[in-house]
Amino acid sequence: MWLIDDRDTVIVRPAASLAAAVEVARAYRDAWGGHVRYVEHPDGGVVAPDEWEPLLETPAPLPYVYTVELRTSRSAGCDELVSALWTSTDLDEAVRWRTLLPAALRGRALIVSNAPDGHYPRAASVLSEADVRS
Structure with missing residues (x-):
């Protein structure tokens, strides 16, 4: 699934099913103003818009969305560069993905949530506040 937000950021999120892809698309559109341009089948073919729109x-x-973000080291303010590495509606999946990163990258990666209550997301895995922000 390709999502393009108002800054032309492209986020690729593999999903197990069309329903899972639509859940993330809804969250991006409604919470962050993202625009869905394409949804792809596992074989790479494009799903007709009348099937998913x-x-x-x-x-x-809306589901909560958890994004593993990689931030530039020691930068501040608008100079900070953030790259979205992985996005999921499943926090445990995001935590597992983050643990696969090399240690140097893992130290700069955060799991960010669009949770409206402002609380850190919770998962079966134990996270420190340095790992997650909302």
Whole structure:
């Protein structure tokens, strides 16, 4: 799935199913103003928009979205560069993905949530506040 936000940031998120891809698309669109341009099948073919666009319109609650972000070292303010490495609606999956990073990168990677209550996300895995911010 390709998502493009208002800064032309491209986020690629593999999903196990069309429903899973739509959940992330809803969260990006409604929480962060992201625009979904394409949804792809596992074989790389593009899913017809009339198959997934109607699924975006639902009164169901938005899922929390967890993004593993890699930040530039020792930079501050608007000079900071953030790259989204992995995005998931499953916090445990994001935590597992972050642990696969080499130690030097893992030290600069945060798991960021769009949780509206401002609390750190919780998972079966234990995280320190240095690992996660919302």
